[in-house]
Amino acid sequence: MSRDTASQRASTARGGELRSEEAYRRTLGLITDGRLVDGDRLPSETELAARFGVSRPLIRQALSRLQAAGVIEVRWGAGSYIRNRGGAAPGFGPIGSLEEIRHAFELRQALEGDAAAAAARHRPAAALEVARRVLAELETALQTGAIGQDQDVAFHFAIAAAAQNPLFERVLRSIQRSLEFTISLTRSMALTYPFERRRIVQDEHVAILAAIEAGNADQARSAMRQHLANSCTRLFLGPGAVDPKDSTPQ
Numbered sequence: 001m002s003r004d005t006a007s008q009r010a011s012t013a014r015g016g017e018l019r020s021e022e023a024y025r026r027t028l029g030l031i032t033d034g035r036l037v038d039g040d041r042l043p044s045e046t047e048l049a050a051r052f053g054v055s056r057p058l059i060r061q062a063l064s065r066l067q068a069a070g071v072i073e074v075r076w077g078a079g080s081y082i083r084n085r086g087g088a089a090p091g092f093g094p095i096g097s098l099e100e101i102r103h104a105f106e107l108r109q110a111l112e113g114d115a116a117a118a119a120a121r122h123r124p125a126a127a128l129e130v131a132r133r134v135l136a137e138l139e140t141a142l143q144t145g146a147i148g149q150d151q152d153v154a155f156h157f158a159i160a161a162a163a164q165n166p167l168f169e170r171v172l173r174s175i176q177r178s179l180e181f182t183i184s185l186t187r188s189m190a191l192t193y194p195f196e197r198r199r200i201v202q203d204e205h206v207a208i209l210a211a212i213e214a215g216n217a218d219q220a221r222s223a224m225r226q227h228l229a230n231s232c233t234r235l236f237l238g239p240g241a242v243d244p245k246d247s248t249p250q
Contacts, residue, residue, distance in 0.1 A: 020150050023054045024062040031071065031082055042072065042080040065150055068130050068157040070169045098236075101185075104178045105232040109225045111171060112156060116208060116224035117217040119162035127162035131209055134158060142195075142202050147187045153180055155205060159224070162212065186235050197239040204230060 027048060030036065043051065048059045063080050066072045073083040119127070134155045141148030156179065160168045172179065190198050204227040211219035230242045 019054060020058050020061050023052060023058040024065055024150065026052045027059065027062040027066065028071075031066075036082055038082050040082050041078075042082065044079060061150055064130070064134075065154045065157075068134065068154040068161060070157070070161055070166070070173070100178075101182060101235070102232065104175065104182055105228055107175065108179065109228045111168065112159065112228065113221040113225040115160045115163040115165075115168040115172075116212060117221040118165060118168070119159050120212045120215050120217040120220040122162065122164040123212065123215060124162055124164055127158055128209075128213065131155060131158040131162065131212075135205055135209055138202060138205060142198055145191065147184075147191065149180070149184050149187050152183045152187060152205075156183075159208065159212070182231075182235075186231050189235065190239075193239045200239075200242070200244055201231075201234075 027042075030042070030048075036042075042048070042063075045056045045059045045063070049056045052059070063072065063074060067074050067080075070083060072080050074080050134151050137151040138148050138155065140146070141151060157169070157172065160172045163169075190201060204223070208220060208223045208227060211223050233241050
């Protein structure tokens with residue numbers, strides 16, 4: 001494949017990511033603008049797609065992301081209902097400095113590490129099914145050169161949901177803008193990495209879910225904390241600063 005072709009594919013992928021983000025933000029705005037309350041039914045995928053001028057698959061991605069975050073509940077055959085409208089509004093502002101990026105990663109290591117451990121103890125079927133589906137979508141993003149930001153965010157929220165403690169989700173949602181910013185930044189930079197280095201990032205996600213599904217709480221905590229520590233290192237020092245052996249906790 002020529003360099004021009006690869007560049008065109010990357011550009012197309014980034015355009016898709018922007019449309020996906022726009023669909024998500026507009027759907028989120030429909031929930032937070034005050035006209036709907038918990039328990040209300042959202043318009044159908046077809047109605048939302050027509051209203052926002054996007055495709056149904058993009059609306060479906062937005063709804064999946066909101067479901068993983070605990071904001072809506074999807075009832076198959078009945079539609080999507082608002083579950084926690086208050087959870088749609090993050091409590092902290094955007095990151096404003098490099099130091100705040102480090103702080104965000106440190107907080108996420110503590111919070112999400114324990115959430116992964118709790119998820120390994122409980123292993124709820126519904127939340128883990130979401131995590132598996134999103135992980136498969138991340139694999140597709142890896143293979144096609146897409147950023148995969150939405151799927152990465154959804155994966156981390158699915159793990160928080162699997163912890164079966166609503167406070168994990170609530171705190172994670174309170175830093176959602178910081179989380180989305182750091183994930184967007186790290187995944188955008190990852191597009192410049194060799195494929196083998198991007199594979200390492202995906203393998204870290206795989207290791208997290210594998211430990212949870214195995215019911216190994218200590219391993220799940222270690223895998224999540226190592227993944228977030230590696231993400232911070234890659235961001236500040238480059239992908240070569242992470243030893244591949246550090247991507248799979250022993």
